[in-house]
Amino acid sequence: MAELVGIDVPIARLQYAFANTLWTSVSTRAYYGRAYRNLDNQGNLVAELFVAQNDYMEVMFDDRYEVQCFFDPSNTTQNVQQDEQTQRECAIIFACKVDKVYPLELGRVTEQLYRDVLEVIQDTSPLSVIPQDIVGGLQAYGDLNVDKLKAYDMQPWHVFRVNTMMRVEYNCTELISGVGGYEYPFPILFTG
Numbered sequence: 438m439a440e441l442v443g444i445d446v447p448i449a450r451l452q453y454a455f456a457n458t459l460w461t462s463v464s465t466r467a468y469y470g471r472a473y474r475n476l477d478n479q480g481n482l483v484a485e486l487f488v489a490q491n492d493y494m495e496v497m498f499d500d501r502y503e504v505q506c507f508f509d510p511s512n513t514t515q516n517v518q519q520d521e522q523t524q525r526e527c528a529i530i531f532a533c534k535v536d537k538v539y540p541l542e543l544g545r546v547t548e549q550l551y552r553d554v555l556e557v558i559q560d561t562s563p564l565s566v567i568p569q570d571i572v573g574g575l576q577a578y579g580d581l582n583v584d585k586l587k588a589y590d591m592q593p594w595h596v597f598r599v600n601t602m603m604r605v606e607y608n609c610t611e612l613i614s615g616v617g618g619y620e621y622p623f624p625i626l627f628t629g
Contacts, residue, residue, distance in 0.1 A: 442607060443525075443605050443607050444471070444510050444525050444527060444603055444605050445470075445471060446605070446606075447527075447562055447565050447566050447603045447604075447605070448470055448471050448508045448510070448527065448603075449470060450561055450562060451508070451529070451557070451558065451561055451562060451566065452468050452469075452470050452508070452625060453625070454557050454560070454561040455468045455506060455554075455557060456468040456625040456627075458557055458560075459504075459553060459554065459557050460504050460533075460538050460553065463503050463504050463534075463537050463538055463627075464503070464537075464627065464628075465501060465502045465503045465504075465627060465628055466502055466503065466504040466505065466625075466626070466627040467496075467499065467502040467504070467505040467506075467624055467625075467626050467627075468505070468506055468624065468625040468626075469486050469496045469505070469506065469507035469508070469624045469625075470486065470507070470508060470624070471486075471487075471507075471508045471510060472484035472485060472486055472496050472507045472508060472509055473485055473486075473487060473493065474509070474581070475493060477495070477582075481582035481584070482580060482581050482582050483495050483497055483581060483582055484496050484497050484507055484509055484530075484578075484581055486507070486624060494624075496624075497530075497578065497581060497583075497586065498532050498585075498586050498596075501628075502532075502626075503533070503534040503537040503538070504531070504532075504533050504534070504537070504538065505531070505532050505533075506529060506530060506531045506532075507529075507530055508527055508528070508529055508530075509527065509528040509529075509530055509579070509581075509598075510525055510526070510527040510528075510603075511525060511526040511527065513525070513526070522604050522605065522606050523604075523605050523606075523607065524602050524603065524604055524605065525602070525603050525605055526569075526600065526601070526602055526603075527566075527601050527602075527603045528579065528598045528599070528600050528601070529554070529598065529599045529601060530577055530578065530596070530597075530598045531550070531554065531577075531596065531597055531598070531599075532594060532595075532596045533550055533594070533595050533596075534593050534594055535547075535550070535592065535593050535594065535595050536592075536593040537593070538550065545592065545595060547573060547595055547597070550595060550597065551571050551597065551599075554599055555568055555599070558599070558601070564604070565603060565604045565605075566601050566602075566603050566604075567601060567602045567603075567604075568599055568600070568601050569600040569601060569602055570599075570600050571597055571598065571599050571600070572597060572598045572600065573590075573595065573596070573597040574590045574596065574597075575590050575596065576598075577590075577596045577597045577598035578596070578598070579598070
């Protein structure tokens with residue numbers, strides 16, 4: 438069982454909520470937790486999940502999964518005061534194969550994707566996670582390197598980012614047990 442503190446608490450809550458309620462009819466889904474910004478072997482900035490000591494796994498895009506997401510928190514915590522609630526920006530980045538999420542719909546249905554994510558955020562964390570805006574297309578990855586992803590914001594794929602402000606309490610911890618033998622941080626994977 439892992440003890441979570443700070444921004445890892447709302448991230449884990451949303452990761453569980455997305456995995457258990459968001460687009461569950463899609464057979465291959467990957468809901469990653471908090472990603473870290475690291476340089477790959479070519480010096481490009483990429484998002485990676487911490488796996489074990491000195492071991493990271495890139496989570497930006499894997500076409501084996503028809504839905505995937507990861508959390509990209511900023512490195513700056515705002516309004517820091519001891520024993521008080523602070524705020525931290527955190528982007529939630531999604532890549533979805535639209536024709537698998539909405540197989541009976543024609544067209545891009547991007548607004549439906551946004552609505553679904555915003556509903557889960559509202560239902561899970563209405564007071565602690567405040568959506569700020571949504572960015573679609575490869576701009577969703579911000580300053581992360583997208584050179585090998587350029588073909589993936591075309592039908593049937595759509596990538597987007599929900600920028601949020603997360604309210605964080607550092608004097609509050611939460612125990613979360615692993616899923617499928619993983620300890621936090623862990624990916625929640627559905628492989629069909």
